[in-house]
Amino acid sequence: KSYTVAIVGRPNVGKSTFFNRLLENRKAIVDDVSGVTRDRQYGIADWNGKVFNLIDTGGFVSGSSDVFETEIRKQVRIAIDEANAVIFMVDVATGITDLDESVADLLRRSTKPVYVVVNKVDNGTRELEATEFYSLGFEHNFFISSISGSGTGELLDAITADI
Ligand code: GDP
Numbered sequence: 001k002s003y004t005v006a007i008v009g010r011p012n013v014g015k016s017t018f019f020n021r022l023l024e025n026r027k028a029i030v031d032d033v034s035g036v037t038r039d040r041q042y043g044i045a046d047w048n049g050k051v052f053n054l055i056d057t058g059g060f061v062s063g064s065s066d067v068f069e070t071e072i073r074k075q076v077r078i079a080i081d082e083a084n085a086v087i088f089m090v091d092v093a094t095g096i097t098d099l100d101e102s103v104a105d106l107l108r109r110s111t112k113p114v115y116v117v118v119n120k121v122d123n124g125t126r127e128l129e130a131t132e133f134y135s136l137g138f139e140h141n142f143f144i145s146s147i148s149g150s151g152t153g154e155l156l157d158a159i160t161a162d163i
């Protein structure tokens with residue numbers, strides 16, 4: 001039985017950086033279906049022998065900020081429906097935004113596990129700042145740097161514990 005994890009969040013938080021890093025380092029097969037669905041990328045991740053499907057969302061281009069938010073919320077709904085767990089990525093460099101709150105509102109209604117992943121936690125100062133995201137009220141919170149890879153091991157251990 002396959003297990004699917006979807007990465008959601010507003011643009012520029014680092015979703016694709018995390019996605020690409022994970023698939024590259026684990027030599028996973030990337031199934032490129034970008035011709036079919038421009039707004040999602042699919043890959044197969046392997047963490048210590050635990051294999052799962054990983055979906056990166058939000059590769060779309062959009063016009064007004066209204067369309068933007070609608071599109072992001074659509075991706076979040078699909079993720080909640082189709083995935084077994086959701087990575088909700090946020091960005092410590094910008095802090096909590098209205099769009100983050102909007103995504104959080106949808107995810108709070110989900111019965112599936114939600115992992116709040118605070119990205120760009122590149123140093124100790126940012127680690128202190130990252131605690132701001134506890135106020136979103138989710139149970140599982142992780143601080144990572146997708147560029148250095150720090151914190152990603154703990155996150156993947158937690159996610160794959162359910163597989
Ligand atoms: P997405 O829109 O959520 O997919 O975000 P991207 O993966 O395209 O990343 C947006 C920007 O954030 C890029 O310039 C990345 O290099 C940068 N970025 C991603 N992860 C990190 C990180 O851990 N630390 C820092 N400092 N920058 C990051």
Ligand code: MG
Nearest residue numbers: 015016058059
């Ligand atoms: Mg992206």
